[in-house]
Amino acid sequence: MDFNQLVNSYGLYLASVIVGFSSALIPLINIEAYLLLLGVLLKDSRLYFLLFLLTLTHLSGKMALYFIGRGSLKLNLFNLKKRIESAKAKYKMVRIGSLWTLLASALVGVPPFYVVSIIAGTMKIKVWQFFSIGFMGRLIRFSILLFLPQIVAGILK
Numbered sequence: 001m002d003f004n005q006l007v008n009s010y011g012l013y014l015a016s017v018i019v020g021f022s023s024a025l026i027p028l029i030n031i032e033a034y035l036l037l038l039g040v041l042l043k044d045s046r047l048y049f050l051l052f053l054l055t056l057t058h059l060s061g062k063m064a065l066y067f068i069g070r071g072s073l074k075l076n077l078f079n080l081k082k083r084i085e086s087a088k089a090k091y092k093m094v095r096i097g098s099l100w101t102l103l104a105s106a107l108v109g110v111p112p113f114y115v116v117s118i119i120a121g122t123m124k125i126k127v128w129q130f131f132s133i134g135f136m137g138r139l140i141r142f143s144i145l146l147f148l149p150q151i152v153a154g155i156l157k
Contacts, residue, residue: 003034003037006018006019012046012050013049013050013053016034016038016050016053016054016057017053017057019031019034019054020053020054020055020056020057020058020060020061021057021058021060021061022061023058023061024057024058024059024060024061024062024064024065024114025061025064025065027112027114031054031058031142032145034054035054035142035145035146036145036146036148036149038050038146039145039146039147039148039149039150040149043150047146047147050146051139051142051143051146052139054142055135055138055139055142056135058138058142059131059134059135059138062113062114062117062134063117063127063130063131065114065117065118065121066117066118066120066121066127066130067121068118068121069117069118069119069120069121069122069123070121070122070124071121071122072121098120098123098125099125099129099133101116102116102120102125102129102130102133102134102137103133103136103137104137105137106133106134106135106136106137106138106141107137107138107140107141108141109141113134113138117130117134
């Protein structure tokens with residue numbers, strides 16, 4: 001389904017909720033491309049609400065991954081427990097560096113925020129810390145992507 005079909009079928013806001021939440025859980029759905037497209041197509045105040053909406057729905061999906069890592073949600077998809085342990089060993093985060101790693105991951109995507117969300121739950125990072133740091137990092141990242149087309153257009157004029 002392309003952008004026009006999605007928006008025509010569900011409306012701009014519900015389409016954004018769907019993309020925001022599903023992109024958090026399915027890495028093949030690229031929220032960055034969606035944000036850039038919105039930044040190119042829209043030039044009005046709706047961008048601010050969409051920024052908040054997409055950040056909130058994306059973090060809601062990441063919270064599901066966090067609770068899977070914490071053990072509160074039980075899923076056995078593709079040996080998820082084994083994959084979590086493997087990722088945990090790969091990205092050993094010490095207690096002091098874990099919040100900085102979380103911020104870096106939410107902001108720039110390295111290490112992948114998908115994996116870090118699960119590991120944060122496994123490491124029992126406080127829910128409010130995960131949500132607030134993740135929200136702040138994603139809000140900054142999404143702001144840059146959403147407004148980048150307008151900034152570039154302004155520079156090129």
